[in-house]
Amino acid sequence: MRGLHSILFSASIGLLLIACSQSQDGQVQTLAPRFESSSEDFWTIKKIGGEGTSLDEAATSHAYGYPLPSLSLDELDLHRTGDANFSRHFSDDAQRSEFGLGPVYNNTSCVACHNLDGRGSLPLGLAETRWTKLGVNEAIFLRISIENDAILKSDKNKANHFGAPRAVPGFSTQLFHVGTYGLRGVNSSDGQAEVWVTLKKSQFQYPDGQVTELSQPIFEIRNPYDGVSESSSLESESGSTKKPVSRLLQDDVRMSPRMGMPMYGLGLLESIPEKDLLKNAAIDRSSEGVHGIANMVWDAIKDKKGDPQPVSLGRFGLKGSTATIEHQSMAALNGDIGVTNLLFPSESIFGTALFEVFQRNHPSPLKIEASDSVMNSLVFYSKTLAVPPRRNIEDQDVIRGAKLFAQVHCTSCHVPSWETGVSKIRSLAYQKIYPYTDLLLHDMGEGLADNRQDFLANGKQWKTRALWGLGLTKVVNPRAGFLHDGRALTVEEAILWHRGEASHSLQKFSQLTKMERRQLLQFLQSL
Amino acid sequence: MKHRYCAKNLVERFFFLVALVLTLGCSQSKNEPSPTTSSPEKIFSGHELEGSVIQNLGKNVILSTYLGLSKSAAELRDQVAVLEASRTQENLNKAQNLWKQCRYYWESTEAFLFGPVESLSVDPMIDTWPLNRADLDAILQSGSPIKAEVLRTLGTNLKGFHTAEYLLFGNGLRSNQKIISDLSAREIEYLKAATVVLAEDTEKLTAAWVNHSNPDDPNSKSYLSILTEPQLSNAIYSSPQAVISELVNGMVGIADEVGSGKIADPLGGSLGEANPTAEESPFSWNSVSDFSNNIRSIQMLYTGQSEMGAGAGIRDLVAAKDPLLARQIEDQIALAIQKIQQISSDGMPFGQAILNEVGRSRVLLAQQEVNNLHLLLKQKVLPLLQ
Numbered sequence: 001m002r003g004l005h006s007i008l009f010s011a012s013i014g015l016l017l018i019a020c021s022q023s024q025d026g027q028v029q030t031l032a033p034r035f036e037s038s039s040e041d042f043w044t045i046k047k048i049g050g051e052g053t054s055l056d057e058a059a060t061s062h063a064y065g066y067p068l069p070s071l072s073l074d075e076l077d078l079h080r081t082g083d084a085n086f087s088r089h090f091s092d093d094a095q096r097s098e099f100g101l102g103p104v105y106n107n108t109s110c111v112a113c114h115n116l117d118g119r120g121s122l123p124l125g126l127a128e129t130r131w132t133k134l135g136v137n138e139a140i141f142l143r144i145s146i147e148n149d150a151i152l153k154s155d156k157n158k159a160n161h162f163g164a165p166r167a168v169p170g171f172s173t174q175l176f177h178v179g180t181y182g183l184r185g186v187n188s189s190d191g192q193a194e195v196w197v198t199l200k201k202s203q204f205q206y207p208d209g210q211v212t213e214l215s216q217p218i219f220e221i222r223n224p225y226d227g228v229s230e231s232s233s234l235e236s237e238s239g240s241t242k243k244p245v246s247r248l249l250q251d252d253v254r255m256s257p258r259m260g261m262p263m264y265g266l267g268l269l270e271s272i273p274e275k276d277l278l279k280n281a282a283i284d285r286s287s288e289g290v291h292g293i294a295n296m297v298w299d300a301i302k303d304k305k306g307d308p309q310p311v312s313l314g315r316f317g318l319k320g321s322t323a324t325i326e327h328q329s330m331a332a333l334n335g336d337i338g339v340t341n342l343l344f345p346s347e348s349i350f351g352t353a354l355f356e357v358f359q360r361n362h363p364s365p366l367k368i369e370a371s372d373s374v375m376n377s378l379v380f381y382s383k384t385l386a387v388p389p390r391r392n393i394e395d396q397d398v399i400r401g402a403k404l405f406a407q408v409h410c411t412s413c414h415v416p417s418w419e420t421g422v423s424k425i426r427s428l429a430y431q432k433i434y435p436y437t438d439l440l441l442h443d444m445g446e447g448l449a450d451n452r453q454d455f456l457a458n459g460k461q462w463k464t465r466a467l468w469g470l471g472l473t474k475v476v477n478p479r480a481g482f483l484h485d486g487r488a489l490t491v492e493e494a495i496l497w498h499r500g501e502a503s504h505s506l507q508k509f510s511q512l513t514k515m516e517r518r519q520l521l522q523f524l525q526s527l
Numbered sequence: 528m529k530h531r532y533c534a535k536n537l538v539e540r541f542f543f544l545v546a547l548v549l550t551l552g553c554s555q556s557k558n559e560p561s562p563t564t565s566s567p568e569k570i571f572s573g574h575e576l577e578g579s580v581i582q583n584l585g586k587n588v589i590l591s592t593y594l595g596l597s598k599s600a601a602e603l604r605d606q607v608a609v610l611e612a613s614r615t616q617e618n619l620n621k622a623q624n625l626w627k628q629c630r631y632y633w634e635s636t637e638a639f640l641f642g643p644v645e646s647l648s649v650d651p652m653i654d655t656w657p658l659n660r661a662d663l664d665a666i667l668q669s670g671s672p673i674k675a676e677v678l679r680t681l682g683t684n685l686k687g688f689h690t691a692e693y694l695l696f697g698n699g700l701r702s703n704q705k706i707i708s709d710l711s712a713r714e715i716e717y718l719k720a721a722t723v724v725l726a727e728d729t730e731k732l733t734a735a736w737v738n739h740s741n742p743d744d745p746n747s748k749s750y751l752s753i754l755t756e757p758q759l760s761n762a763i764y765s766s767p768q769a770v771i772s773e774l775v776n777g778m779v780g781i782a783d784e785v786g787s788g789k790i791a792d793p794l795g796g797s798l799g800e801a802n803p804t805a806e807e808s809p810f811s812w813n814s815v816s817d818f819s820n821n822i823r824s825i826q827m828l829y830t831g832q833s834e835m836g837a838g839a840g841i842r843d844l845v846a847a848k849d850p851l852l853a854r855q856i857e858d859q860i861a862l863a864i865q866k867i868q869q870i871s872s873d874g875m876p877f878g879q880a881i882l883n884e885v886g887r888s889r890v891l892l893a894q895q896e897v898n899n900l901h902l903l904l905k906q907k908v909l910p911l912l913q
């Protein structure tokens with residue numbers, strides 16, 4: 001039986017979602033509410049991935065690693081091959097069958113950044129009082145690009161991949177801090193540059209006086225290699241000589257950290273019809289300070305098929321900068337690990353000065369390094385990890401927390417439910433799912449800003465993360481960090497970093513009583 | 528990276544814990560029967576029994592195995608220093624045996640690869656396979672000094688167990704009996720650095736179980752406390768049931784990996800598809816021991832029996848619901864270990880056994896029994912206890 005509270009809540013949700021949108025001809029129109037009044041008592045749902053929910057209900061470190069329950073035997077076989085390849089350490093030893101690693105990379109396997117298919121963590125030993133060099137086995141890297149007014153204002157067309165970040169000349173759009181042995185000299189596994197990290201601490205004080213400590217990693221690039229800074233020098237006007245500033249260290253270079261993110265449920269997110277997500281982007285919730293933006297990005301798969309306008313909604317990556325799982329995983333294989341593949345056949349640093357150095361010592365012919373089996377199975381694996389089911393859904397604190405979650409309008413961006421459309425994989429198709437995301441971009445404020453444009457995403461915008469499975473994060477990796485750079489050690493810390501469009505929600509959250517805040521967090525823990 | 532734990536501190540803690548555990552074990556044996564199937568009549572309430580299982584497996588099985596790992600890694604490091612000072616066959620043999628001992632403990636942890644081993648990313652630092660032999664050989668041939676502080680910064684495929692294995696045992700093609708005259712000064716220099724780093728990494732892992740699960744957070748509890756004190760306020764294990772599920776899932780996971788990965792990948796579907804390069808400990812010819820110690824890690828969790836003595840295990844939970852199944856699982860574990868060990872019954876290492884039909888038939892038998900164990904754990908034990 002639905003209680004009075006539930007009915008009231010349903011009515012409020014209904015009101016919230018009767019919103020306005022601007023049609024293409026500029027006229028404002030009223031859209032039908034996305035949730036039909038109250039029917040969406042999302043807090044009652046246990047199988048939040050529909051048929052794509054794992055059958056294993058135990059809250060263990062294995063929780064993110066189960067395949068979709070209804071895979072056929074052949075599909076399960078392909079998934080398991082993908083699982084093995086996801087854990088495989090690629091090698092830079094040309095004699096090995098695992099060859100393909102490098103010549104520069106961020107880590108040697110997929111699972112090294114997506115710990116047990118979940119989130120990664122920041123390096124050990126970080127402190128405010130010192131800088132720590134990013135090592136060879138870390139779950140985080142930097143995206144890089146150059147940016148100036150001319151680039152930002154330039155037309156988005158096929159030549160520039162419809163507004164893709166502009167590579168730093170002599171580098172790339174990603175900084176590979178590890179390299180094959182000796183690339184940067186004797187006794188070194190350094191890659192394109194060293195990355196150093198320190199912590200900046202701050203505090204958040206609730207209106208009731210409670211204080212929560214926050215910390216943020218600060219990154220610095222040192223000792224880059226671009227073939228200029230290491231060997232040559234310039235004469236200045238005063239006649240003295242000085243080394244030119246590396247291209248990587250110039251003022252127009254932007255960098256943005258990226259932590260490894262969870263892998264489960266991706267196939268379901270990919271199966272949500274684009275038109276449904278775009279409908280939501282058209283809803284103007286400016287009265288709440290919220291308006292999601294669809295990141296329309298270059299679609300490598302469409303491009304490969306010859307589509308004259310290869311653009312799709314970006315739904316993967318922290319800024320929604322890739323449209324498909326195939327694109328995302330093959331780009332990661334090529335970039336993060338350095339393994340060339342059919343979709344991205346060139347080495348990530350092809351054409352740079354460092355690549356010339358590499359080729360002098362390794363004059364092997366360029367070839368596709370990932371086999372068909374590796375590529376296909378990795379993509380399939382990434383599509384077919386099941387979502388863990390919720391826990392404690394009948395706990396009264398959890399139920400109360402869910403209602404508070406909606407009451408403070410977290411649901412404006414973390415939209416509870418969607419329906420998937422057609423899919424070749426049975427348990428992905430036509431499912432009612434509860435990922436708690438709109439897959440759209442939102443301004444998250446200065447504290448989280450990376451100040452780097454990524455297609456349509458500006459320097460303050462991030463894609464809403466899915467929240468399903470969130471409560472198992474620490475069971476899978478006890479040091480896992482939340483948010484794009486892993487700065488938040490707890491879900492509460494992650495909430496306290498929300499600003500920009502989420503400022504109203506943060507304010508409402510902070511004004512809840514301690515018990516109510518705990519209940520809201522317990523709801524998130526149940527996901 | 529600067530470590531918070533000095534070796535001395537950890538060794539002291541080790542002896543303290545061993546003494547503590549021994550004391551607990553002794554008092555148990557004096558005052559009450561050990562809660563194993565040796566006394567199936569003893570009746571526990573469900574929660575009491577779960578608590579006994581978790582306490583015993585946490586302290587006497589898991590922690591003691593990690594302590595054994597870091598202790599033997601420190602002994603290996605020290606023996607390599609002795610070998611450097613006195614290059615004799617005896618000292619080399621001792622170092623080889625200590626590598627095997629260290630490997631024994633590491634492989635015996637594989638049913639409980641959760642918690643710090645994941646959050647500290649220790650596995651890739653100490654057990655990346657394959658190593659990069661081409662680069663390793665190039666470094667050895669170069670004149671540049673190899674120190675631990677350098678090796679810490681090098682790629683994960685240039686350090687850890689398999690690098691030390693290659694240096695200690697040779698290439699493993701015809702023999703795993705390296706003779707001292709084949710061990711160069713450069714190899715000892717590299718070996719010294721590699722074993723220093725290996726000891727540090729295992730020590731870091733053990734410290735997270737003993738001191739603070741997050742070494743950067745002095746307020747964090749030890750992972751042993753997190754595992755053995757399940758309650759609602761525990762952010763990782765909210766109930767004893769959650770811990771039991773973690774342990775049983777770990778058993779299922781490693782049984783699957785041994786049968787479907789570690790044995791299956793090198794074995795291939797036929798003689799023509801055998802792939803010896805996929806074998807994990809080829810230089811020392813230690814793969815059969817690796818596999819059997821993986822299953823031994825299941826056995827320890829199941830029976831509760833460890834180097835620290837007898838105690839409650841998963842078997843007791845199964846026996847409380849299905850005594851016949853409890854016995855069947857125990858027998859299947861023993862059978863799987865027996866068949867694995869029989870792979871090398873004629874002295875033939877795994878890497879050679881997969882290359883002839885007689886050897887392959889023994890490997891297939893072992894694989895079958897491991898797969899049977901996996902199915903029993905997955906299809907019978909998991910549903911029973913979840």
